[in-house]
Amino acid sequence: MRPLTIDRLNPAIRNVEYAVRGELAIKAEAHREKLKEPDHGLPFDKVISSNIGNPQQRGLDQPPITFVRQVAALMEWPALAELAPNVFPEDVVARARELLHEAGSIGAYSHSMGVPFIRKNVAKFIERRDGFPSDPNHIFLTTGASSGVSLLLSMLLTGPKSGILIPIPQYPLYTATIAAFHGNGLPYFLDESAEWATSPNDIAHAVAKADKDGIEAKALVVINPGNPTGGVLDRNTMEHIVRLCEEHSLVLLADEVYQENLHRRETHPFISFKKVVRELNSPVPLISFHSISKGVMGECGRRGGYFEVTNVSDPVTAEMYKMVSVGLCPPLSGQIAVDCMVRPPVEGEPSYPLWKKETEATHAALAARTKLMAQRLGALPGASCVDSPGALYLYPRLELPQKAVEAARAAGKEPDAFYALQLLDETGICVVPGSGFGQKEGEAHYRLTCLCPGVDEYVGALENFHLGFMKRYGGL
Amino acid sequence: MRPLTIDRLNPAIRNVEYAVRGELAIKAEAHREKLKEPDHGLPFDKVISSNIGNPQQRGLDQPPITFVRQVAALMEWPALAELAPNVFPEDVVARARELLHEAGSIGAYSHSMGVPFIRKNVAKFIERRDGFPSDPNHIFLTTGASSGVSLLLSMLLTGPKSGILIPIPQYPLYTATIAAFHGNGLPYFLDESAEWATSPNDIAHAVAKADKDGIEAKALVVINPGNPTGGVLDRNTMEHIVRLCEEHSLVLLADEVYQENLHRRETHPFISFKKVVRELNSPVPLISFHSISKGVMGECGRRGGYFEVTNVSDPVTAEMYKMVSVGLCPPLSGQIAVDCMVRPPVEGEPSYPLWKKETEATHAALAARTKLMAQRLGALPGASCVDSPGALYLYPRLELPQKAVEAARAAGKEPDAFYALQLLDETGICVVPGSGFGQKEGEAHYRLTCLCPGVDEYVGALENFHLGFMKRYGGL
Numbered sequence: 001m002r003p004l005t006i007d008r009l010n011p012a013i014r015n016v017e018y019a020v021r022g023e024l025a026i027k028a029e030a031h032r033e034k035l036k037e038p039d040h041g042l043p044f045d046k047v048i049s050s051n052i053g054n055p056q057q058r059g060l061d062q063p064p065i066t067f068v069r070q071v072a073a074l075m076e077w078p079a080l081a082e083l084a085p086n087v088f089p090e091d092v093v094a095r096a097r098e099l100l101h102e103a104g105s106i107g108a109y110s111h112s113m114g115v116p117f118i119r120k121n122v123a124k125f126i127e128r129r130d131g132f133p134s135d136p137n138h139i140f141l142t143t144g145a146s147s148g149v150s151l152l153l154s155m156l157l158t159g160p161k162s163g164i165l166i167p168i169p170q171y172p173l174y175t176a177t178i179a180a181f182h183g184n185g186l187p188y189f190l191d192e193s194a195e196w197a198t199s200p201n202d203i204a205h206a207v208a209k210a211d212k213d214g215i216e217a218k219a220l221v222v223i224n225p226g227n228p229t230g231g232v233l234d235r236n237t238m239e240h241i242v243r244l245c246e247e248h249s250l251v252l253l254a255d256e257v258y259q260e261n262l263h264r265r266e267t268h269p270f271i272s273f274k275k276v277v278r279e280l281n282s283p284v285p286l287i288s289f290h291s292i293s294k295g296v297m298g299e300c301g302r303r304g305g306y307f308e309v310t311n312v313s314d315p316v317t318a319e320m321y322k323m324v325s326v327g328l329c330p331p332l333s334g335q336i337a338v339d340c341m342v343r344p345p346v347e348g349e350p351s352y353p354l355w356k357k358e359t360e361a362t363h364a365a366l367a368a369r370t371k372l373m374a375q376r377l378g379a380l381p382g383a384s385c386v387d388s389p390g391a392l393y394l395y396p397r398l399e400l401p402q403k404a405v406e407a408a409r410a411a412g413k414e415p416d417a418f419y420a421l422q423l424l425d426e427t428g429i430c431v432v433p434g435s436g437f438g439q440k441e442g443e444a445h446y447r448l449t450c451l452c453p454g455v456d457e458y459v460g461a462l463e464n465f466h467l468g469f470m471k472r473y474g475g476l
Numbered sequence: 477m478r479p480l481t482i483d484r485l486n487p488a489i490r491n492v493e494y495a496v497r498g499e500l501a502i503k504a505e506a507h508r509e510k511l512k513e514p515d516h517g518l519p520f521d522k523v524i525s526s527n528i529g530n531p532q533q534r535g536l537d538q539p540p541i542t543f544v545r546q547v548a549a550l551m552e553w554p555a556l557a558e559l560a561p562n563v564f565p566e567d568v569v570a571r572a573r574e575l576l577h578e579a580g581s582i583g584a585y586s587h588s589m590g591v592p593f594i595r596k597n598v599a600k601f602i603e604r605r606d607g608f609p610s611d612p613n614h615i616f617l618t619t620g621a622s623s624g625v626s627l628l629l630s631m632l633l634t635g636p637k638s639g640i641l642i643p644i645p646q647y648p649l650y651t652a653t654i655a656a657f658h659g660n661g662l663p664y665f666l667d668e669s670a671e672w673a674t675s676p677n678d679i680a681h682a683v684a685k686a687d688k689d690g691i692e693a694k695a696l697v698v699i700n701p702g703n704p705t706g707g708v709l710d711r712n713t714m715e716h717i718v719r720l721c722e723e724h725s726l727v728l729l730a731d732e733v734y735q736e737n738l739h740r741r742e743t744h745p746f747i748s749f750k751k752v753v754r755e756l757n758s759p760v761p762l763i764s765f766h767s768i769s770k771g772v773m774g775e776c777g778r779r780g781g782y783f784e785v786t787n788v789s790d791p792v793t794a795e796m797y798k799m800v801s802v803g804l805c806p807p808l809s810g811q812i813a814v815d816c817m818v819r820p821p822v823e824g825e826p827s828y829p830l831w832k833k834e835t836e837a838t839h840a841a842l843a844a845r846t847k848l849m850a851q852r853l854g855a856l857p858g859a860s861c862v863d864s865p866g867a868l869y870l871y872p873r874l875e876l877p878q879k880a881v882e883a884a885r886a887a888g889k890e891p892d893a894f895y896a897l898q899l900l901d902e903t904g905i906c907v908v909p910g911s912g913f914g915q916k917e918g919e920a921h922y923r924l925t926c927l928c929p930g931v932d933e934y935v936g937a938l939e940n941f942h943l944g945f946m947k948r949y950g951g952l
Contacts, residue, residue: 001721001723001760003761004727004761004788004789005789005791006789006792006795008634009631009792010630010632010634010635011634013799016802018798018802022798052585054585055583056580057580061581064583069553070553072552073550073552074549076546076552077545077549080556080560080563083560083563084556084559084560084563087560104534105533105534105537105777106777107531107532107540107774107775107776107777108530108532108534108776108777109528109530109777111505144803144804150802150803154656155485156485156486158484158487173802180802218484245477246477283477284477298583299583301581301583301805301807302807302808303779303807313479313480313482315481316480316482319485322493322498323492325494325501326626326653327619327623327626328620329777331619331777331778331779331807331809333582333778333807333808
């Protein structure tokens with residue numbers, strides 16, 4: 001019997017990299033376990049996982065939206081409405097009853113695209129948002145946005161001569177999935193000097209370069225608001241992007257999962273690509289992704305989201321249906337939360353005041369933390385930081401001393417990974433090095449979330465570490 | 477702009493077929509919608525989806541296990557323990573508190589392999605079942621068994637010169653996923669004349685044939701208890717299968733999701749491949765899959781399950797971890813139910829009597845329905861049916877009249893699909909034709925679930941239809 005060694009596995013899988021849960025995250029877990037020992041010897045007493053946008057994780061403890069959890073609890077055990085009659089607000093009871101009537105038991109497989117009733121509600125939400133019709137038959141509920149992205153990439157990539165245009169820096173789901181499906185990531189660079197702006201010209205250059213290399217660009221990924229950058233696209237850029245997709249016959253994959261995470265709505269509003277495509281009367285095939293994991297809900301563990309297909313022919317949509325049917329259906333727990341996201345309580349309903357208070361508190365805290373962290377982290381010597389107008393992250397840039405770069409190389413690490421590892425070992429704070437998201441040669445960054453509640457202590461620890469690191473390697 | 481036509485998609489995707497939710501299921505949905513109209517004109521008043529093992533779906537309404545739902549409701553809204561103090565049994569409150577302490581919020585991403593505490597409980601369950609150690613670090617919680625199977629096939633298949641041995645008939649998840657990953661399904665045939673027995677000799681022939689065709693067999697899929705056949709493997713056969721995997725360096729993929737669905741435990745007990753591999757002291761790499769969707773829990777909509785890896789090296793397990801981390805984590809709602817499945821209430825606990833009553837009722841009803849349906853459907857002219865000792869299905873065989881075969885061909889259908897379409901149109905009962913699972917040339921079968929509660933009415937409708945069909949095509 002030959003053992004199952006790594007070289008007998010699919011080589012495409014070996015090429016996959018996913019830094020958000022890579023070496024740093026694994027080490028953070030090990031530290032967390034070690035902290036349980038009385039004499040752990042670590043110089044911190046808790047691990048803060050700023051590597052991942054996971055608002056409800058222990059230590060961050062962003063409170064869930066009560067309405068969502070009440071509806072879900074009643075769906076789990078409908079008898080509660082009678083057994084605990086005065087515990088649930090009446091709009092919650094009505095919502096759960098309606099969902100139970102329409103969706104059936106949450107223990108049953110639903111339609112593979114998701115419960116039809118919930119898809120209708122998603123369509124109405126999109127119509128309210130954009131002012132254009134939306135068809136429930138063009139909406140697929142998903143197991144988080146990731147599963148939808150993965151489905152689309154698997155369908156669009158046709159082998160090693162095909163590629164997907166991706167922003168750099170990007171969320172590594174894209175590079176990981178493209179690698180798994182034997183495709184090519186075709187990078188275009190975001191402009192850090194202009195709040196991480198997207199340049200349609202750069203995208204056009206990336207298409208031309210792919211063409212020269214014999215690679216067909218099949219689709220363009222745009223993440224808006226950006227991850228890890230937090231950049232928010234302006235309307236003019238969006239129009240250019242749509243025209244560019246027309247010119248080069250690109251499918252537009254719009255990752256819009258942070259559409260509710262806006263810190264400066266007046267100057268940086270969110271505009272959906274659906275709206276722009278419709279207003280331009282463009283034939284560009286568009287797939288737009290949304291999620292319950294971000295926004296103010298932060299219901300990551302439920303695994304829910306949706307995508308809408310626009311300008312996609314019925315036979316292609318039927319192929320998507322076929323593929324999702326192999327996985328049977330997305331989790332009902334996530335589907336229910338999608339319904340709550342697209343149909344929150346409205347003024348006059350009993351749950352509205354609490355819902356408003358909870359969502360506003362979360363929005364305000366995130367905006368305030370983002371601003372404060374951007375200022376303080378960007379003011380450090382050898383660092384700069386764009387003040388993100390959207391999403392959950394900052395992506396500070398580091399100008400590391402030459403000695404640190406050399407020490408990193410000697411340790412076989414990227415310089416920013418070297419920095420992040422020391423940060424973790426000294427403070428218990430886990431971030432993701434920029435090398436995991438992509439950056440220009442010679443640059444160094446790290447992504448961290450703006451979710452930590454005790455922001456003073458948190459930023460203080462980051463500052464102290466940074467100053468110590470810079471001193472240690474002759475940068476101060 | 478070139479439109480996004482089907483021929484621009486990944487050709488491997490186009491080759492995917494998934495009959496369980498194929499033409500029949502889509503038509504069944506259409507009928508269900510039509511029934512809502514007052515003058516629907518259909519000759520039945522409800523659609524019965526016997527095409528899929530979905531016990532809690534409307535119309536079948538297998539009741540969920542109360543314990544699971546109570547724990548889940550408390551996890552959704554932990555304040556309920558105080559707000560409704562006398563509603564939950566104390567062991568439920570304790571369980572939910574423990575899970576909350578160990579797993580954190582169900583709105584947070586967990587470890588990508590699943591909550592470590594729940595994996596420890598799975599390991600203990602496996603140890604109790606098999607009498608051999610199990611390591612929580614070798615257990616991956618999943619989004620249903622399907623996602624685990626898909627992961628493994630994607631990792632093991634190395635391209636068009638690689639293949640996976642699959643039983644015929646098989647659950648079409650396998651052929652669908654193999655097609656999506658550019659691999660070859662290498663069929664071996666189960667023996668209908670011997671209760672759908674598995675013949676290690678036939679598997680060896682399939683390996684030899686693949687070898688001759690220049691295809692490397694990478695893994696062997698065994699479904700035990702069988703789907704769609706309901707066959708249960710005996711120990712002697714299992715030993716032969718393990719030895720065969722050793723001889724041909726095959727990874728053994730053991731789909732054991734029906735391990736609790738046993739209708740004749742005395743003569744047809746379930747033995748896990750883990751136990752056999754360990755008792756033989758075999759080095760065969762084994763991946764065994766389990767699920768919360770089947771058994772007596774039937775919690776399909778939560779999407780939960782696990783797989784255990786045995787005799788797999790740490791670097792290969794690390795690759796699996798990397799791949800699951802791209803999808804972040806399985807739904808917490810499913811993970812919690814896995815915990816309930818592997819740690820049900822025990823004698824002396826307040827929830828035990830109800831849990832015992834509910835699980836025994838479901839087991840007994842399924843066994844009784846399976847027996848009765850096998851007898852009556854097998855006794856029809858032009859039909860025979862193995863009385864399944866396990867799983868949720870029957871897979872009756874049809875000897876269709878020549879006229880029916882010709883009419884089917886003229887309509888461009890497989891004969892059993894032709895039969896199933898008429899069955900659906902006349903009775904509202906949706907089954908899956910054998911052509912969706914694979915069968916020998918010229919054979920005809922259909923799979924139906926044994927989940928329908930009003931069994932007399934249900935079997936009566938099947939009988940009437942069958943007799944009418946046979947008469948119509950000169951078979952009586």
